[in-house]
Amino acid sequence: MVEVRGVHKSFGALEVLRGVDLTVEAGHVTAVLGPSGSGKSTLLRCVNHLERADRGHVAVDGELIGYRRGRGVLHELKERQILRQRRAIGFVFQNFHLFPHLTVLENVVEAPRFAFRRPAAEVEAEARALLDRVGLADKADVHPRRLSGGQQQRVAIARALALRPKVLLFDEPTSALDPELVGEVLDVIRDLAAGGTTMVIVTHEIGFAREVADTVVFMDEGLVVESGPPAQVLDAPRHERTRAFLDKVL
Numbered sequence: 001m002v003e004v005r006g007v008h009k010s011f012g013a014l015e016v017l018r019g020v021d022l023t024v025e026a027g028h029v030t031a032v033l034g035p036s037g038s039g040k041s042t043l044l045r046c047v048n049h050l051e052r053a054d055r056g057h058v059a060v061d062g063e064l065i066g067y068r069r070g071r072g073v074l075h076e077l078k079e080r081q082i083l084r085q086r087r088a089i090g091f092v093f094q095n096f097h098l099f100p101h102l103t104v105l106e107n108v109v110e111a112p113r114f115a116f117r118r119p120a121a122e123v124e125a126e127a128r129a130l131l132d133r134v135g136l137a138d139k140a141d142v143h144p145r146r147l148s149g150g151q152q153q154r155v156a157i158a159r160a161l162a163l164r165p166k167v168l169l170f171d172e173p174t175s176a177l178d179p180e181l182v183g184e185v186l187d188v189i190r191d192l193a194a195g196g197t198t199m200v201i202v203t204h205e206i207g208f209a210r211e212v213a214d215t216v217v218f219m220d221e222g223l224v225v226e227s228g229p230p231a232q233v234l235d236a237p238r239h240e241r242t243r244a245f246l247d248k249v250l
Contacts, residue, residue, distance in 0.1 A: 017043060
């Protein structure tokens with residue numbers, strides 16, 4: 001479903017990604033671990049072209065993201081075409097990014113209504129079903145400021161799902177939450193994993209990664225150092241850098 005090939009990304013003199021390769025199978029969950037500054041979030045942002053890779057490319061379901069290939073050369077798409085591609089790539093940010101002036105229901109309805117020009121009644125019915133799925137059916141008419149952080153993040157997940165994406169990207173979805181609210185968000189992600197949603201999750205929740213991930217990827221200094229099943233990467237890591245990281249966080 002997702003193919004990342006040879007992706008490099010620098011910000012000025014700082015090389016953040018140094019040739020990343022990653023494959024995510026359809027219906028699988030990939031958890032990306034690593035220390036701060038290892039390039040995890042930048043990698044996610046390159047997948048949906050929020051950041052433009054300096055070299056390499058990304059494909060989702062066989063379609064190049066942000067580019068078309070012509071005569072062996074990649075040509076960047078126009079912004080309108082990139083926005084169309086992003087419909088297939090749901091993104092859940094660590095700080096929610098809900099529209100404060102809209103109700104919960106309006107936040108979820110906004111994108112599918114205007115991206116696909118679908119009938120309002122149809123979109124609203126689906127949005128209410130999604131809010132029920134994340135346990136917030138009774139909050140449809142509430143504004144985000146009246147919600148806890150965990151509830152806001154669950155609304156953000158419902159909003160991402162409303163576009164019926166092929167893959168969901170999570171950028172540390174629990175890092176901005178108080179500890180007692182983490183579980184409610186992880187429960188929703190568990191439900192999505194059980195339902196076969198393709199996901200890439202940048203997380204520091206090692207136990208959660210062990211539980212839900214099909215593949216665990218460890219990144220350091222802009223590279224994928226190690227990847228494999230959770231039992232291999234987390235319990236018997238092959239690389240010294242992976243072992244040192246896990247010794248500190250477990």
